[in-house]
Amino acid sequence: MTLVARAFAKINLGLEILAKREDGYHEIRTILQTIDFGDELTFRPTQEGIQLTTNRTDIPEGSSNLVYRAAALVAERAPRASGVSIQLKKRVPPCMGLGGGSADAAVTLRALDRLWRLELSEEELHRLACSIGMDVPFFLHGGTALAVGRGDEVFPTGLELDWPIVLILPDFGVSTAATYANLTLTKRQSELTLLQNFTWRSPSIRDGLGELVNHLEVATGERFASIQKFKQKLLECGARGSMMAGSGSAVFGVFQDAGSAHTVADALCQNGLHAVATRMLPRESCRSRWFSSEGTRA
Numbered sequence: 001m002t003l004v005a006r007a008f009a010k011i012n013l014g015l016e017i018l019a020k021r022e023d024g025y026h027e028i029r030t031i032l033q034t035i036d037f038g039d040e041l042t043f044r045p046t047q048e049g050i051q052l053t054t055n056r057t058d059i060p061e062g063s064s065n066l067v068y069r070a071a072a073l074v075a076e077r078a079p080r081a082s083g084v085s086i087q088l089k090k091r092v093p094p095c096m097g098l099g100g101g102s103a104d105a106a107v108t109l110r111a112l113d114r115l116w117r118l119e120l121s122e123e124e125l126h127r128l129a130c131s132i133g134m135d136v137p138f139f140l141h142g143g144t145a146l147a148v149g150r151g152d153e154v155f156p157t158g159l160e161l162d163w164p165i166v167l168i169l170p171d172f173g174v175s176t177a178a179t180y181a182n183l184t185l186t187k188r189q190s191e192l193t194l195l196q197n198f199t200w201r202s203p204s205i206r207d208g209l210g211e212l213v214n215h216l217e218v219a220t221g222e223r224f225a226s227i228q229k230f231k232q233k234l235l236e237c238g239a240r241g242s243m244m245a246g247s248g249s250a251v252f253g254v255f256q257d258a259g260s261a262h263t264v265a266d267a268l269c270q271n272g273l274h275a276v277a278t279r280m281l282p283r284e285s286c287r288s289r290w291f292s293s294e295g296t297r298a
Helices: 066-075 100-115 122-132 176-182 195-199 203-211 221-236 258-270 283-288
Strands: 003-020 026-046 050-054 083-089 144-149 153-156 164-168 241-244 251-254 275-279 291-293
Touching: 003 100, 026 100, 026 164, 026 275, 050 066, 066 083, 066 100, 066 122, 083 100, 100 122, 100 291, 164 221, 164 258, 176 221, 221 241, 221 251, 258 275
Parallel strands: 050 083
Antiparallel strands: 003 026, 003 291, 026 083, 026 144, 144 153, 164 251, 164 275, 241 251
16 A cells, blocks of 8 residues: 655744743744645555655755654554655755644654554654654644644644635745744733634634734844845735744745735746745645545545
8 A cells, every 4th residue: 555645834823932941942822724735745665664765855864854753653653563665755845934844744643653554542643743843743633723832732723714825935944943042032921812813703814914923033133134025025915914934934925815826926936036826724624635545646
């Protein structure tokens, strides 16, 4: 059996950094949202061992890759020797704040649980995800979710958002560690702007996007001016709201309809930017498109 999986990236509909924790991490509040843009992974069972190949020379293929780490963790729980060959087709650039590596790891956990018929519990998958990285637990679920604590405490909202967006993918990345190191904390409690999103139930909620903030934008150092320029460009093109994704450097804008989003993305590409028109992906749509057998891809 060959399994083909889609690993969907994410954006943040606001990100608040409240304080530095005793464990060295930061206390955050953020709403995470999967988008219809991601990587593709193909899993083929083998007799033993883990073989990982990618379509990019700048992506490691050994134990430093989150996909490899996820596969090794699941293999430890297999009742008998199990191997796998994994082909990773990267589309999500690294260091963009889109969670591409974390999404790849999460889908690998679910794929190998399925491929090797292990039937791991959701609690066990969550524990494994947390051991890989703070973003990974969210990608076990997808859709729209509130993440608190270090980002690994995930609470699905029940919202089904499918708004059109335009992504600008700059020709530079931003180091998450460097961004957090540059951050100056000025508050210790949330303004509850994000929590109010739980009551959103109509298209009018897009009008509130301009009030959402990403506290990490000001910590991007020399890249701050460029990121603000990208945000302003999207707003001038008709976006209802625009902000940096996660720790950057990708910037997204939310648009009224798919036609407008595609027109804007095409125009930005003609002006030399790397822009992608796509949409937010609700949880059930995300989950229904995770897997397919080779030859019947979703």
